[in-house]
Amino acid sequence: MDSEESGPRLLLVNPTIPTRVQARSRADSRLQSMTLGAAALGIAATGVFGFAAAFTYTGSTTTVNAADQQGGLDGQGVDPTSNTGTSGQTNQSGTQGGTVSPFSRSNQQPITPPTITRHRSHAVTGGS
Amino acid sequence: MFDQVLWFVTRGSGVVSLLIVTASVCLGLLTMARFRHESWPRFFNLEMHRRISLLAIVFTVVHVTAAVLDPFAKLGLAAAIVPLASTYRPLPVAMGVVSMYLFIALIITGLLRSRMPQPLWRAIHWTSYAMWPLALAHSFLAGSDAGSPWMLAVGGISVGAVGACLLFRISVWDANRGRLEDAVLTSSWEDATRRGHDR
Numbered sequence: 001m002d003s004e005e006s007g008p009r010l011l012l013v014n015p016t017i018p019t020r021v022q023a024r025s026r027a028d029s030r031l032q033s034m035t036l037g038a039a040a041l042g043i044a045a046t047g048v049f050g051f052a053a054a055f056t057y058t059g060s061t062t063t064v065n066a067a068d069q070q071g072g073l074d075g076q077g078v079d080p081t082s083n084t085g086t087s088g089q090t091n092q093s094g095t096q097g098g099t100v101s102p103f104s105r106s107n108q109q110p111i112t113p114p115t116i117t118r119h120r121s122h123a124v125t126g127g128s
Numbered sequence: 129m130f131d132q133v134l135w136f137v138t139r140g141s142g143v144v145s146l147l148i149v150t151a152s153v154c155l156g157l158l159t160m161a162r163f164r165h166e167s168w169p170r171f172f173n174l175e176m177h178r179r180i181s182l183l184a185i186v187f188t189v190v191h192v193t194a195a196v197l198d199p200f201a202k203l204g205l206a207a208a209i210v211p212l213a214s215t216y217r218p219l220p221v222a223m224g225v226v227s228m229y230l231f232i233a234l235i236i237t238g239l240l241r242s243r244m245p246q247p248l249w250r251a252i253h254w255t256s257y258a259m260w261p262l263a264l265a266h267s268f269l270a271g272s273d274a275g276s277p278w279m280l281a282v283g284g285i286s287v288g289a290v291g292a293c294l295l296f297r298i299s300v301w302d303a304n305r306g307r308l309e310d311a312v313l314t315s316s317w318e319d320a321t322r323r324g325h326d327r
Contacts, residue, residue: 053140
């Protein structure tokens with residue numbers, strides 16, 4: 001009889017015995033830490049993927065020719081990710097085409113008449 | 129320098145958004161499949177599904193905002209909110225826009241679930257099966273990293289994860305339906321649950 005009465009009291013007093021409230025609290029804190037961890041991982045991954053995108057981009061499709069250049073100057077279908085004013089790169093090169101690494105922007109010439117040739121259009125090096 | 133950062137953020141947050149949306153879809157499927165493990169209680173599925181979905185919205189907003197503000201991309205606000213308004217790859221960008229709207233609808237109806245008819249909520253929630261493929265297609269068709277090995281890996285992981293969760297969901301469909309029928313027939317959820325555990 002004594003042991004039956006002291007059972008619940010022991011449960012309340014003894015902190016080592018897990019209760020439903022404690023389990024719930026632990027689960028809540030675990031959920032919170034997982035959420036925060038996911039957020040932190042997402043922020044870190046944004047940086048990692050951003051740099052991966054920047055460094056793995058070859059810029060191999062940035063070669064322009066006179067016809068493309070003319071099309072860009074006409075303002076038809078200008079690729080907004082490119083400041084060269086060219087068009088038609090996207091269609092020619094599929095998913096890789098048409099963009100220029102921002103590393104190369106300082107080396108890009110402004111939009112000018114089609115004096116640009118195939119040899120001077122390498123985006124990353126700036127060409128020479 | 130700042131515009132370059134925006135360019136990196138646009139692409140990085142886009143990939144992260146795809147991964148988080150994928151995780152959210154997987155958790156939704158696991159919730160429906162009533163998945164659980166000794167180290168993963170069943171209610172974690174739904175809780176993490178909700179939290180990860182909200183997190184995905186944050187990264188999606190960052191992705192869109194960075195794309196609009198990036199002076200290099202020059203996407204424009206209209207292209208970001210109106211499908212097919214973009215001059216750059218109109219259809220792939222539109223896929224992303226539509227996917228974003230579907231996702232916002234899912235989030236809003238998820239938050240208002242208790243205040244709306246269950247069939248309507250369920251019908252809207254089924255659009256997630258269209259939202260995720262649209263987001264995936266947008267990632268590969270609008271992005272300039274589609275041919276990169278790391279991007280292919282991201283796509284492969286996403287497709288593999290959702291495919292595995294979908295298969296698991298289908299595989300336990302009959303078992304869960306049986307438990308539901310038991311519960312209806314016996315009018316005792318506890319009995320049905322116990323029987324379900326015994327199976």
